[in-house]
Amino acid sequence: MKKTLIIFLSLVLMLTFAACGEKNGGKSPSESSAPTESGNTPSSKAGADENKYYGIGEAAEVDGIEITIDKIEIIDDSSILQKYVEGSVYVKVYATVKNISDEIQFAKDPLLCIVRDGEYDAELSDESRNRDVWNFETEGMYFEEAIDPGETNSGWMVFQLKPDEKEIIMKYNVMYDTVKFKLPIA
Numbered sequence: 001m002k003k004t005l006i007i008f009l010s011l012v013l014m015l016t017f018a019a020c021g022e023k024n025g026g027k028s029p030s031e032s033s034a035p036t037e038s039g040n041t042p043s044s045k046a047g048a049d050e051n052k053y054y055g056i057g058e059a060a061e062v063d064g065i066e067i068t069i070d071k072i073e074i075i076d077d078s079s080i081l082q083k084y085v086e087g088s089v090y091v092k093v094y095a096t097v098k099n100i101s102d103e104i105q106f107a108k109d110p111l112l113c114i115v116r117d118g119e120y121d122a123e124l125s126d127e128s129r130n131r132d133v134w135n136f137e138t139e140g141m142y143f144e145e146a147i148d149p150g151e152t153n154s155g156w157m158v159f160q161l162k163p164d165e166k167e168i169i170m171k172y173n174v175m176y177d178t179v180k181f182k183l184p185i186a
Helices: 002-023 127-133
Strands: 059-062 065-074 089-099 112-116 152-161 167-172 180-184
Touching: 065 180, 112 152
Parallel strands: none
Antiparallel strands: 059 065, 065 089, 089 152, 112 167, 167 180
16 A cells, blocks of 8 residues: 555656656756847737746837837936936836727736836835825826727836936736837937
8 A cells, every 4th residue: 555655656656757848848948048139129928928028129029909108218407207216326217008909908007117026116116196296287107098900009107216227127007018119328
């Protein structure tokens, strides 16, 4: 009985290891590919590669929409900010969302958030928290709205950054690991 149990448990353990190997495409962790750096080549499907980072001007597809970061600019005039935090850097991130499905779409609100060390960083990065630095609706600001098939919604969002950041990683949808953008701060 003991020998049968040991053989059975050994088989279960071997099948478990075999299943893990298939999940990783048969590659060991050292063989798996590193994250793709963003470049100037346009990308097609975002959901296909969780380690893909999109850059400025690259279109990322997710959930029936296509998101493109058009540009980033540092806000030099802090007098336009209502709740400025001394020592912080504020940026406007310009984005365009296109409905690539056959149904009306709503992009998640907030559209983007900053990721630090692989996790969503609520301390500084949630655009919905930083909306109140303006304290009023400003022309050109991004707001969630219904987007008809083939139509776009564009605007800018404000993010508070740490003063020493030269690059930020942003993602769509705070709740899930979706498309990511790696963006330089000029």
